[in-house]
Amino acid sequence: GAGVSQTPSNKVTEKGKYVELRCDPISGHTALYWYRQSLGQGPEFLIYFQGTGAADDSGLPNDRFFAVRPEGSVSTLKIQRTERGDSAVYLCASSIERTGNTEAFFGQGTRLTVV
Amino acid sequence: GQNIDQPTEMTATEGAIVQINCTYQTSGFNGLFWYQQHAGEAPTFLSYNVLDGLEEKGRFSSFLSRSKGYSYLLLKELQMKDSASYLCAVRDMSTLTFGKGTMLLVSP
16 A cells, blocks of 8 residues: 555444454565554554564563564554553554664554543 | 653744754664654654764754764754654664654744
8 A cells, every 4th residue: 555554543442352453554564563652652662573573572561462464464453351551542654674764654543542 | 672862842933943852772773763743643754864963854954973872853944834743763673662752832
């Protein structure tokens, strides 16, 4: 696609439920990042993929969070047993590679609200 | 790990010049980015520095000193539409880490 696409744009879920957030990166981009952003804060790193593998998942807050990228393109961020504190905008970004002057392009984000 | 520090808020007047500073500590440096983010929108790329010195791009310039762990973003001829959050981000060997952002308010 022309840009990074994230679906859904908004998700409201009940506490304790399971959610999946999808990211479709720019075609050909091997690097993919997931971030979480709360109001008035900068994007907080969650996980980084290089191809199909998670090169760095040190930002995942706990084992309720998991992400996959099985074919090296689309990625899904999965959150189990959601809590109210998980409410935030989840941003996905992709870049051609992880080094050099390769800017990361962001999607519009998924606004997750846990009630 | 990384530690990125930038001011929380700044105010400036239309037509003026403003400098937004960023200091960082990182275990492996592979470039510094500045992004602009308007409220409710995704961050958009402004500039990239990997070598020391000044990079100029229209009204925006960005400076880097790797020995000092310091960068700044310079915005000239400020316009009302420049009111936004400005994010400093550092790339190490594995990821791209953002600061908390500087909210810039441009007034008439």
